[in-house]
Amino acid sequence: xxxxxxxxxxxxxxxxxxxxxxxxxxxxxxxxxxxxxxxxxxxxxxxxxxxxxxxxxxxxxxxxxxxxxxxxxxxxxxxxxxxxxxxxxxxxxxx
Numbered sequence: 001x002x003x004x005x006x007x008x009x010x011x012x013x014x015x016x017x018x019x020x021x022x023x024x025x026x027x028x029x030x031x032x033x034x035x036x037x038x039x040x041x042x043x044x045x046x047x048x049x050x051x052x053x054x055x056x057x058x059x060x061x062x063x064x065x066x067x068x069x070x071x072x073x074x075x076x077x078x079x080x081x082x083x084x085x086x087x088x089x090x091x092x093x094x095x
Contacts, residue, residue: 005039007062011069012037015055026050 002010012022019033026033026047035041043051051057056071 002065003039004042004063005037007065007069008043009037011051011055011057011062014069025054 012019017025019030019037022033023030026043032041036043048059048062051062052059052071058067058069058071060066061069
């Protein structure tokens, strides 16, 4: 069974973010992110909400290990944004 810290690290790596990126996102230090990932401390409720809101992280997975890692795939969101932008540009140019 994985721990909350290991699940957070899995999420971070799936998002292709470094500990430094996460530290900047949470406005904290890399050392603190490392402590969280080693289960020496946990995320605050505010940071859990921030993570769920901004990255669509499934908190059931993060907190309990239940379900998918994300409410929807972050890669699919990026693909959809790119496709929407390409469609917009093509429409502007009459294609």
